[in-house]
Amino acid sequence: MLRLPRFRYLRPQSVAEAADLMAEHGEQAMLVAGGTDLLPKMKRGQMEAEILVGLGHLAELRQLERSDDGGLRIGAGVTLSQIVHDAALARLYPGYVRAAALVSSPALRNAGTIGGNLCVDTRCNFYDQSYEWRMAVGFCMKKDGDICRVAPASKRCRAIASSDTAPAAMALGATVTLVSSAGRREVPVSALYEDDGQFYLAKAADEIIESIQLPAATDWSSSYVKVRRRGSIDFPLAGVAVALKAAGPVIEEGRIVITAVASRPLDVSEAAEPLVGCTLASLLEGQRDELLTGVAASAARPAKPLDNADLHYVWRKQMTRRGVEQAVREAATALLARSA
Amino acid sequence: MTNTTSVPELLSYTLNVNGRDHQVSDAELGENLLFVLRERLGLRGSKNACEQGECGSCSVLVDGRLECSCTMLAAAATGRQIVTVEGLTPSGDGLSEVQEAFVAEGAVQCGFCTPGLIVSVSDLLDRLPLATELEIREAISGNLCRCTGYGRIIAAVQAAQHARSAREALR
Ligand SMILES: Cc1cc2nc3c(=O)[nH]c(=O)nc-3n(C[C@H](O)[C@H](O)[C@H](O)COP(=O)(O)OP(=O)(O)OC[C@H]3O[C@@H](n4cnc5c(N)ncnc54)[C@H](O)[C@@H]3O)c2cc1C
Ligand code: SF4
Ligand code: FES
Ligand code: FES
Numbered sequence: 001m002l003r004l005p006r007f008r009y010l011r012p013q014s015v016a017e018a019a020d021l022m023a024e025h026g027e028q029a030m031l032v033a034g035g036t037d038l039l040p041k042m043k044r045g046q047m048e049a050e051i052l053v054g055l056g057h058l059a060e061l062r063q064l065e066r067s068d069d070g071g072l073r074i075g076a077g078v079t080l081s082q083i084v085h086d087a088a089l090a091r092l093y094p095g096y097v098r099a100a101a102l103v104s105s106p107a108l109r110n111a112g113t114i115g116g117n118l119c120v121d122t123r124c125n126f127y128d129q130s131y132e133w134r135m136a137v138g139f140c141m142k143k144d145g146d147i148c149r150v151a152p153a154s155k156r157c158r159a160i161a162s163s164d165t166a167p168a169a170m171a172l173g174a175t176v177t178l179v180s181s182a183g184r185r186e187v188p189v190s191a192l193y194e195d196d197g198q199f200y201l202a203k204a205a206d207e208i209i210e211s212i213q214l215p216a217a218t219d220w221s222s223s224y225v226k227v228r229r230r231g232s233i234d235f236p237l238a239g240v241a242v243a244l245k246a247a248g249p250v251i252e253e254g255r256i257v258i259t260a261v262a263s264r265p266l267d268v269s270e271a272a273e274p275l276v277g278c279t280l281a282s283l284l285e286g287q288r289d290e291l292l293t294g295v296a297a298s299a300a301r302p303a304k305p306l307d308n309a310d311l312h313y314v315w316r317k318q319m320t321r322r323g324v325e326q327a328v329r330e331a332a333t334a335l336l337a338r339s340a
Numbered sequence: 341m342t343n344t345t346s347v348p349e350l351l352s353y354t355l356n357v358n359g360r361d362h363q364v365s366d367a368e369l370g371e372n373l374l375f376v377l378r379e380r381l382g383l384r385g386s387k388n389a390c391e392q393g394e395c396g397s398c399s400v401l402v403d404g405r406l407e408c409s410c411t412m413l414a415a416a417a418t419g420r421q422i423v424t425v426e427g428l429t430p431s432g433d434g435l436s437e438v439q440e441a442f443v444a445e446g447a448v449q450c451g452f453c454t455p456g457l458i459v460s461v462s463d464l465l466d467r468l469p470l471a472t473e474l475e476i477r478e479a480i481s482g483n484l485c486r487c488t489g490y491g492r493i494i495a496a497v498q499a500a501q502h503a504r505s506a507r508e509a510l511r
């Protein structure tokens with residue numbers, strides 16, 4: 001049976017105190033919010049920490065407020081369920097809400113936070129196993145070993161970026177506010193990630209995500225398509241987030257982010273350029289199918305899925321293309337409905 | 341850093357479970373809620389099947405919200421109202437409508453998933469008494485059953501809905 005290892009649990013009274021505790025305890029300490037990613041990983045020996053600094057009880061991290069520019073500032077401790085059940089959010093940011101709704105299960109979404117979701121560990125079939133399984137097969141570079149079992153010639157770990165909300169937030173142009181004992185900074189969500197399955201976060205380990213800022217969504221709509229075996233519980237095997245801007249009948253700007261096909265979410269918005277100038281109607285009525293197929297092919301080109309997840313990697317790449325087509329159509333449909 | 345910092349502190353705390361305060365003594369706040377419920381409080385209705393959030397057999401209500409007790413720390417449960425499957429019947433014995441429907445419809449085979457499903461379904465019917473089949477499927481989408489194929493489970497939920505509305509009509 002899996003058991004949690006022993007550790008010390010610290011309960012700070014504020015984000016500032018949590019930051020001080022993280023600075024004080026250095027590498028021995030990790031942050032925990034909902035615990036839905038970290039605790040199973042500690043039970044399987046994938047993560048070790050002598051000290052956990054709890055964030056889940058901090059009301060300060062659960063605020064949701066409009067910002068001056070018409071956008072939204074959401075505390076990192078807001079749960080995925082709160083996002084899913086917020087009707088105003090669903091109108092403004094349908095792609096982000098859809099991504100949150102497709103994470104895990106209802107019970108886990110009640111506990112899992114959006115801050116924890118942005119930091120969710122990368123995944124791999126050789127890593128997401130119990131300690132005993134990994135020992136029997138042979139440990140790998142990401143934990144306890146020194147080679148990559150999927151790509152033995154690889155100098156880095158190729159585990160898969162697996163957060164559903166990260167690509168959706170990137171497509172919206174969202175930023176995060178990071179707090180540590182050294183100060184506070186605001187960076188784009190895309191700047192959180194490194195193209196490395198092992199050291200996948202570009203932020204310092206003691207930096208706490210305080211909030212995520214979604215910019216104003218006037219004239220924008222968004223969508224998220226997730227590929228997986230079952231309709232629930234499973235992590236993405238490919239994911240596509242799209243945001244389109246159109247004040248009237250013509251697309252003015254587009255963003256595409258793909259995920260679960262590399263070690264970080266990939267912003268492939270350049271591929272969306274041919275969409276600019278297309279009318280929403282022509283796109284949806286099938287007159288621009290060739291253009292859309294071309295957009296999808298170039299958006300999926302940087303996808304490099306390997307044989308380390310469920311389902312075949314060639315199929316996952318093909319589904320990334322299909323996902324782009326579907327996500328563009330969904331965002332265009334929402335914009336057209338709005339202008340009608 | 342001295343290594344005394346890594347020794348977890350033993351302490352006593354209270355946990356409110358099924359409407360009653362329970363004293364947990366000489367324990368660590370870093371223990372799993374599921375472990376505390378089963379091994380320290382002797383409430384073995386919540387099952388530990390996967391211990392990693394995948395199956396929902398450990399489902400409990402925390403301040404009225406469905407959560408997996410295996411991915412939750414005791415530290416996160418203090419000061420909150422926990423309801424386990426044992427607390428779903430008003431008197432603590434007998435069967436609830438949902439439980440009776442599961443028995444009557446043959447929705448129980450090996451039974452390992454059953455307590456978690458009973459908690460999820462009771463939560464659903466309290467929130468959405470008239471839940472559609474899609475809403476039922478969504479509500480139990482975190483509960484894994486290896487045996488039944490779910491058909492009889494959905495039939496049981498619908499039978500419980502009927503029993504509830506019949507009872508309401510009689511009042
Ligand atoms: C069965 C199962 C299925 C799942 N399916 C999915 C899925 O489909 N898609 C998906 O995206 N996720 C999935 N998850 C992972 C997880 O449930 C979610 O990502 C959840 O949102 C994580 O949030 P949390 O608060 O529980 O994070 P925690 O487990 O508390 O933390 C996760 C990581 O984030 C760090 N962290 C937490 N909060 C902060 C913060 N404020 N600042 C800095 N670092 C922080 C922690 O140190 C840790 O490294 C699944 C998990 C399980 C067990
Ligand atoms: S990609 Fe390679 S190093 Fe990374 S977790 Fe998988 S086997 Fe291990
Ligand atoms: S035992 Fe908690 S989800 Fe399986
Ligand atoms: S009855 Fe056996 S797991 Fe559901």
